[in-house]
Amino acid sequence: MTSAATAALQRSRQLHPLHVRRAAVSHVEQLGGRMRRITLGLEAGTPPIPWVRLAVGDHVKVAFPHPTTGELTLPTVVDDRPSLPEGAQRPVTRDYTVRGVHDADQTQQVTIDFVVHGTGPASTWASGARKGDVVGLLGPRGSMTEPADARRYVCLADETALPAVGRWLEEAPAGIPLEVVVQVPDATCLVPLPQRADARVTWLMDEEEGTLAESLRSLPPEPGDYVWAAGEAGTMVQVRRAAAELGVGGEALKPSALQVDGYWRRGVPGRDHHEPLES
Structure with a gap:
């Protein structure tokens, strides 16, 4: 490790x-x-x-x-x-x-x-x-490769980010533990995920905007951890604020212990996920 x-x-x-x-x-x-x-x-x-x-x-x-x-x-x-x-x-x-x-x-x-x-x-x-x-x-158009040298990966996601979570579970370097928290509306949205011995997956079933942020606060991240989060943009704003409170943060495309991506926004069809979280 x-x-x-x-x-x-x-x-x-x-x-x-x-x-x-x-x-x-x-x-x-x-x-x-x-x-x-x-x-x-x-x-x-x-x-x-x-x-x-x-x-x-x-x-x-x-x-x-x-x-x-x-x-x-x-x-x-x-x-x-x-x-x-x-x-x-x-x-x-x-x-x-x-x-x-x-x-x-x-x-x-x-x-x-x-x-x-x-x-x-x-x-x-x-x-x-x-x-x-x-x-x-x-x-x-390009590939952004996540760091391979973390002490631990902390992954927070809603159901739209489950494909990326599956890739994390399959591709993270052996010996680095993963803490995965997935928020879905209800039990019908549960899906099978890849299994690995050094990963813990927690499913949370509600649609509250602050759920994933509270999960991050409850962990919390430690020095050397890499926090990755993706999902609804308003929820991701809350995650980013929680990370800042915990001393984790930085610009998404620069060396940082945090990467947050808003895949979609409630009430905004076809939102470009490259746009700022607040947009």
Whole structure:
């Protein structure tokens, strides 16, 4: 185990060229009451999705077919930027964590876990996805690798961040313990997670904005710990404030013992998770 005195807790960034890919559903699995695992086979000859160990937040933009016509219009790449034909309607896109990749039948298979709720374009598509259905995948534009030298990993998440939590449990270096706290609305949202001897997973079942922040205060972090949190933006603001009270903090893309990401915000469809938490 790395000592607190030697832990640098630095994240590293690796950029990737932009690719736009077509992918067809090859398998669908219901993981829990609101989560569907959908595996997508890339079109033959398509550049593979990059896979970087410990880049648990790697994500692609999933482009969905038009809900009425079923037509899928994808951009081409011009000067490393997406470009649509003049007059073409931009497809609806949403960001999703890449849960896993593997090769089968001479093509890369990409696994994405969708939380299905409400009637938004992503949830509607995912709830009815069948083998052969086609979507577009754009990116990832880069990979942010989490530090591999923590004394302990403290991971706080809601159900939208469960794919990244699964990656933490699979990819964290052996011998470094993980303390994982997951907040879900109720017991129907529980899903199986990877098992490891040095991890403790706690499920909390409520929808209060301050639940994960209180969990962080109750641990609390110690020198050398790395705190990673992702989920609803308002909840993440509370987590960041609690971390500051505990003396843990820093800017997200600089060496720090804290990384907080707001994947979504209540009442704001399609929020860009790159925006500041308060937005």
